[in-house]
Amino acid sequence: MNxxxxxxxxxxxxxxxxACKALYQKFSKEWLTPILISPLVIIxxxxxxxxxxxxxxxxxxxxxxxxxxxxxxxxVPIYKNFDLLKKHAFEIVLSIAIGSAVAxxxxxxxxxxxxxxxxxxxxxxxxxxxxxxxxxxxxxxxxSPTLTAVFVMTTGILASLLAxxxxxxxxxxxxxxxxxxxxxxxxxxxxxxxxxxxxxxxTFASLAMIVAALISIVLSATFFPVLEHFVMNILLPSW
Amino acid sequence: xKIVKSFVQIGYLYIILFIGNSIARLLHxxxxxxxxxLILLFLMLQFHLIKLEWIELGAGLLLGELxxxxxxxxxxxxDYDALFGIQGVKVILVISVSAFVVMLVTxxxxxxxxxxxxxxx
Numbered sequence: 001m002n003x004x005x006x007x008x009x010x011x012x013x014x015x016x017x018x019a020c021k022a023l024y025q026k027f028s029k030e031w032l033t034p035i036l037i038s039p040l041v042i043i044x045x046x047x048x049x050x051x052x053x054x055x056x057x058x059x060x061x062x063x064x065x066x067x068x069x070x071x072x073x074x075x076v077p078i079y080k081n082f083d084l085l086k087k088h089a090f091e092i093v094l095s096i097a098i099g100s101a102v103a104x105x106x107x108x109x110x111x112x113x114x115x116x117x118x119x120x121x122x123x124x125x126x127x128x129x130x131x132x133x134x135x136x137x138x139x140x141x142x143x144s145p146t147l148t149a150v151f152v153m154t155t156g157i158l159a160s161l162l163a164x165x166x167x168x169x170x171x172x173x174x175x176x177x178x179x180x181x182x183x184x185x186x187x188x189x190x191x192x193x194x195x196x197x198x199x200x201x202x203t204f205a206s207l208a209m210i211v212a213a214l215i216s217i218v219l220s221a222t223f224f225p226v227l228e229h230f231v232m233n234i235l236l237p238s239w
Numbered sequence: 240x241k242i243v244k245s246f247v248q249i250g251y252l253y254i255i256l257f258i259g260n261s262i263a264r265l266l267h268x269x270x271x272x273x274x275x276x277l278i279l280l281f282l283m284l285q286f287h288l289i290k291l292e293w294i295e296l297g298a299g300l301l302l303g304e305l306x307x308x309x310x311x312x313x314x315x316x317x318d319y320d321a322l323f324g325i326q327g328v329k330v331i332l333v334i335s336v337s338a339f340v341v342m343l344v345t346x347x348x349x350x351x352x353x354x355x356x357x358x359x360x
Contacts, residue, residue, distance in 0.1 A: 017307045035306050039313040046317060053318050060311035066301065067308045069252035071273035072259070073298035075280035082285070091352040099345035106337040114329045124333055128341060131312065132271040140269075146315070150322070151334065153313040158331065159338040166342045176353060181346035185338050192305040202302075208345075210274065217269055 005051060006059030013060045016041050030164055035157050035189050067188070071130070074191075074206045081203040088176055092204070096211045099184040100219055103128035103212075105227055112231065123147040125224065126216065127155045130187045133213045137220045156189030163193060179204025184212050241296065248297025255280050 020034035020041070046056055057064075078085065085092065104125055111121040122143030126134040131152045138148035163182055172178050178197060182190035183205030191209050195202030259276030262268070268275070283289045301308075316322060322330060 013310055014307065017310055035309060035313070038310050039316075042310070042314055043317055046314070053315060056314065057311055060314075063308050064311045066249075068256045068273050068276075069249055069297075070301040070305055070308060071271075072252045072256050072276040072280055073294070073301045075277045075284060076291070076295060076298040077302070078277075079281055079284040079291070088353075091349050091356075094352060095345050095348035098348050099341050102344045103337065103341045106340050107333060110333045110336055111329075114332060116326065116329055116333070120326070120330065124330070127334060128338070132273060136269060136271070147319065149312055150316050150319060151330065153309060153316070154331070155334050155338055156309060157313065158335050159342065162335065162339050163342060166339060166346065170343060170346055170350075172346045172350060174350060174353060177346045177350040180349045181342045184345040185342035188305060189309060192302075195302065210277065213274060214270070 002055060002058065005055045009051075009056045009059035010062055012045075013038070013042060013063060030161060033157075033160060035160060039157075067131070074210065077199065077203045077206055078210075081200070084200070085203070085207055088204075091176060092180060092207060092211060093215075095180050096184055096208055097215050099180075099208075100128070100212050100215045101223060103184070104216070104219055104224055108224070108227065109231065118142075119144055120147070124151055126220065127151040128185065128187065129213045129216045130209055133217065137216060141220055141224060152187065156186050159186035160189050160193050163190065175200035176204050180208045183208025187212070245296045245300045248294050249301060250297075251294055252276075252280075252297055252301070 017034055017038045020032070020038045023037070024032040024034055042056075045051075046053070107124045107127055108121065111124045116124070122141050123138055123145075125141060125143065126137035126148055128134075129137070129152070131149055134148050134152045135145035138145045159182075163186065166172070166181065166185075167178060172181065175198060179194045179201040182194040182201070184190075186193065187209050191202060191205040194205035256273060256276045259274070259279055260272030262275050262279075263270060263272040280289075280294070284291060321327075
């Protein structure tokens with residue numbers, strides 16, 4: 001029985017994803033993006049049939065597992081466009097360093113302002129980097145890694161929906177600005193979205209995602225403790 | 240035939256991932272094995288230790304279907320009942336505002352630096 005649920009979960013997830021993708025391509029509405037609609041449909045089905053996440057994931061886990069080799073595969077677009085990336089190395093590193101610091105600081109401060117509890121606040125801080133690294137950082141700064149994984153996904157979905165608005169308001173035309181913003185703001189899902197715009201955008205996004213991951217590890221061990229100390233011991237008591 | 244070739248190539252990527260994971264574990268690095276694997280593969284391509292054709296199809300297949308691999312972890316949210324109430328609304332607010340600002344700042348910085356360089360690319 002369990003194996004049947006696992007097989008149905010795996011095949012069902014793939015079928016629902018491609019059905020959503022077809023719908024998205026047919027109507028090209030941003031909110032129809034398969035990363036938003038397919039989880040909603042599947043969650044609904046799980047709730048209606050009373051299936052637990054554990055038994056669903058026993059089968060669907062194969063898909064999450066493929067994220068491992070997929071991350072390795074990012075070496076290919078980077079290799080193909082290495083000359084271009086070398087030429088833009090300075091912009092990439094500086095804009096991602098600033099983006100990472102803003103991601104950490106804004107998640108922390110806004111989470112405190114809206115009054116979330118300590119565990120949620122610390123689990124939100126690493127939300128802008130790719131899942132395995134975000135979970136490690138969460139563990140390091142006292143958050144909950146599993147909650148962080150959920151927030152990383154939520155970030156991917158929300159940021160992909162917001163990205164077209166940001167690009168329109170700010171008139172970001174260059175592949176570098178568009179790709180870096182997507183890879184920084186929405187990690188893997190943003191990178192996937194960037195490849196929809198073009199190979200160049202996708203390459204910049206892949207690199208942004210990697211650089212963001214590495215810089216965030218450093219910032220979480222250096223910048224975040226200082227920020228936390230400043231906000232909790234100096235800023236808050238003086239309010 | 241193409242699909243068989245892609246699957247074999249994904250197998251190669253798994254081998255590189257395995258090496259990356261082993262390196263991370265042995266050296267106690269705070270970096271995940273997948274990122275080490277990425278750097279390894281890049282170096283091997285750059286120094287012509289392996290040919291692009293050996294992995295290009297498999298890599299293309301994985302990167303093309305990347306979104307699909309995120310779906311099961313997104314569904315993990317159903318195990319957090321507390322996030323379906325007011326807490327959830329607050330979390331969505333935090334993430335939306337923060338993500339918006341992050342993308343704006345990152346994009347502007349990149350564009351500003353590029354303009355300063357007076358680069359036509």
